[in-house]
Amino acid sequence: xxxxxxxxDMDAFFTSIEQLDTPxxxxxxxVVGADPRGGRGRGVVSxxxxxxxxxxxxxxxxxxxxxxxxxxxxxxxPRFNRYNExxxxxxxxxxxxxxxxxxxxxxxxFLDCTGTENLFGAPAEIGARIKETILRxxxxxxxxxxxxxxxxxxxxxxxxxxxxxxxxxxxxEREFLAPLPIxxxxxxGKKTVSELESMGYRTIGDISSLPLKRMERLLGRxxxxxxLLANGIxxxxxxxxxxxxxxxxxxxxxxDTGDRALVERxxxxxxxxxxxxxxxxxxxxxxxxxxxRLEGFETHTRSTTLPEPVNDMATIRETAVRQFREFERxxxxxxxxxxxxxNLEDSSAADERQLGLFEWSDPERKRPRSERxxxxxxxxxxxxxxxxxxxxxxxxxxxxxx
Numbered sequence: 198x199x200x201x202x203x204x205x206d207m208d209a210f211f212t213s214i215e216q217l218d219t220p221x222x223x224x225x226x227x228v229v230g231a232d233p234r235g236g237r238g239r240g241v242v243s244x245x246x247x248x249x250x251x252x253x254x255x256x257x258x259x260x261x262x263x264x265x266x267x268x269x270x271x272x273x274x275p276r277f278n279r280y281n282e283x284x285x286x287x288x289x290x291x292x293x294x295x296x297x298x299x300x301x302x303x304x305x306x307f308l309d310c311t312g313t314e315n316l317f318g319a320p321a322e323i324g325a326r327i328k329e330t331i332l333r334x335x336x337x338x339x340x341x342x343x344x345x346x347x348x349x350x351x352x353x354x355x356x357x358x359x360x361x362x363x364x365x366x367x368x369x370e371r372e373f374l375a376p377l378p379i380x381x382x383x384x385x386g387k388k389t390v391s392e393l394e395s396m397g398y399r400t401i402g403d404i405s406s407l408p409l410k411r412m413e414r415l416l417g418r419x420x421x422x423x424x425l426l427a428n429g430i431x432x433x434x435x436x437x438x439x440x441x442x443x444x445x446x447x448x449x450x451x452x453d454t455g456d457r458a459l460v461e462r463x464x465x466x467x468x469x470x471x472x473x474x475x476x477x478x479x480x481x482x483x484x485x486x487x488x489x490r491l492e493g494f495e496t497h498t499r500s501t502t503l504p505e506p507v508n509d510m511a512t513i514r515e516t517a518v519r520q521f522r523e524f525e526r527x528x529x530x531x532x533x534x535x536x537x538x539x540n541l542e543d544s545s546a547a548d549e550r551q552l553g554l555f556e557w558s559d560p561e562r563k564r565p566r567s568e569r570x571x572x573x574x575x576x577x578x579x580x581x582x583x584x585x586x587x588x589x590x591x592x593x594x595x596x597x598x599x
Contacts (some may be wrong), residue, residue, distance in 0.1 A: 199367035201320055202435060203308040204342040204350040205291060205327060208359035210304035211244035214283055215273055217336050226270040228254060231273050233264035240449040243275050247359065275473065283335055294323065297437040307347055309435035324362050345370065346431035348383050355381075362542050370429025377403030382426050389416065389423070401427045445483070446471050447535025453492045455530050461518050467536050468514035475508035475538060481504055482538035485513055487520040490533035499524060506542040513538065
């Protein structure tokens with residue numbers, strides 16, 4: 198029996214939430230990302246509404262270029278807490294149709310609905326029910342692709358955006374894909390597409406009709422994978438209960454900097470935010486990775502795997518700062534810095550040792566005596582007052598009362 202695989206992709210997710218929450222934004226070009234600073238801003242676009250895309254604005258574009266293309270757009274900072282809140286609702290809805298839900302980002306997921314037809318109807322009806330439920334509970338639209346495998350379903354979901362529903366009947370995958378450009382294939386990068394187009398291959402049908410050996414000669418081992426996808430063959434399963442692989446944050450400086458103290462201060466702030474996210478999710482990680490982007494967009498990473506899983510700010514910060522100090526950048530300026538925590542485990546496996554780096558000793562004021570206690574205080578304050586409460590805020594308050 199053919200599988201019944203759906204790919205559900207929210208439409209312009211970040212900007213649609215902004216337009217939902219602020220009705221005056223509807224119909225206007227919305228750009229979520231860094232501060233454009235009148236066209237002088239650093240950083241990139243995180244998301245663009247369909248109205249903004251009409252100006253050629255897209256994700257990962259430098260924010261300064263986006264501003265130049267549409268200075269009248271509404272530029273907004275990302276609100277990840279809100280986006281995660283809506284994402285959780287969407288994933289809960291999807292889980293009501295099948296336990297086999299595989300999120301692949303904050304706003305899209307695969308579902309294996311094989312065998313659910315008796316409960317929810319024919320494939321197209323299942324897709325329509327999912328869309329209707331998401332719209333009713335979130336006020337947002339989603340596009341759904343339905344096929345016998347993940348690759349074709351993902352391609353299908355993109356064909357009639359926004360608010361689309363596209364079905365590829367089992368057995369017609371090759372026919373369905375043939376007229377589409379090669380770039381539609383999941384994983385076909387710009388370099389691969391350019392190489393194939395230079396040889397006269399422009400559609401998926403052009404390469405699906407080639408002998409497999411020919412594709413292997415053209416692209417090596419990658420050729421077989423691409424040939425299978427072009428022929429509508431993809432046996433990868435939908436993996437339910439997909440676990441998060443890492444946590445990361447990064448900051449782009451307004452100006453490239455050689456100020457080591459500034460970089461380390463930013464690493465402090467990043468480590469503080471990351472540690473809070475880890476503890477909030479009950480996670481800890483063994484591998485700390487520093488990301489450095491230098492002037493000229495040259496990017497380097499340095500990783501350290503620790504003997505015990507951690508989720509405390511001090512260890513994350515100290516590891517990243519040490520990696521930064523050991524990196525020889527030859528006097529080049531730093532454009533971006535980031536930290537990633539991976540090799541995750543449940544936080545119950547984390548080392549419960551008390552870290553005294555921020556030990557406060559005034560018993561009359563009942564200040565925390567350990568870093569762990571400090572983090573508990575901060576976590577409670579963040580839960581009550583929001584993510585703007587930082588360790589720096591708490592330390593400034595302490596200094597004022599000393």
